[in-house]
Amino acid sequence: MAPRIVLIGPMGSGKSTVGEALAEKLAAPFRDTDQMIVDQSGREISDIFIESGEDEFRALEKIILRTALLEDETFLSLGGGACLSLDAQSALRASGAFIVYLKISLSQVSSRVGFNQGRPLLMGNPRAQWQNLMNERAPIYEGLAHYICEVDNKSVDEISSEIEIAYELRGKGESNG
Ligand code: S3P
Numbered sequence: 001m002a003p004r005i006v007l008i009g010p011m012g013s014g015k016s017t018v019g020e021a022l023a024e025k026l027a028a029p030f031r032d033t034d035q036m037i038v039d040q041s042g043r044e045i046s047d048i049f050i051e052s053g054e055d056e057f058r059a060l061e062k063i064i065l066r067t068a069l070l071e072d073e074t075f076l077s078l079g080g081g082a083c084l085s086l087d088a089q090s091a092l093r094a095s096g097a098f099i100v101y102l103k104i105s106l107s108q109v110s111s112r113v114g115f116n117q118g119r120p121l122l123m124g125n126p127r128a129q130w131q132n133l134m135n136e137r138a139p140i141y142e143g144l145a146h147y148i149c150e151v152d153n154k155s156v157d158e159i160s161s162e163i164e165i166a167y168e169l170r171g172k173g174e175s176n177g
Pocket of ligand 1: 009010011012015034045078079080081082118119120121
């Protein structure tokens, strides 16, 4: 068994907000890999990056992802980089969870991300950094997803209802990923 739905996508696409809304709607537990890392390490994500480096963060993230994928019937939101390694991709595919990519444009995301200390990968020039990451990552997000949800100009309610319907229709030839 595994989580019911796993949300993937870039920083600022709303994975945590949407995951929480979905979990509440469907009365199931919500998990978030970033939050699990903070809870388990007792450190903020930005402190881990700055004090210990990205490699240590990725090692923690890998362990947390494995744990999170063993929890049944949850709604799981992944940090933007958590699904990228080949290991993570295989584990996600093997889990059987319904994988949803929240796809957002740079123009919509730019008002949301980067201007705080919480996202170390976007320090410097947040818009350019975000776009550079997306150029590399978009093909992986698309390749993994059973369903791609375009979130531009949609409310959290609209997005969660769309995902709920896609989940109900899964396996019936309706997925678009
Ligand atoms: C990261 C995304 C962040 C967090 C870390 C690295 C990434 O999570 O895991 O800063 O590599 O894209 P969110 O996508 O929830 O912001």
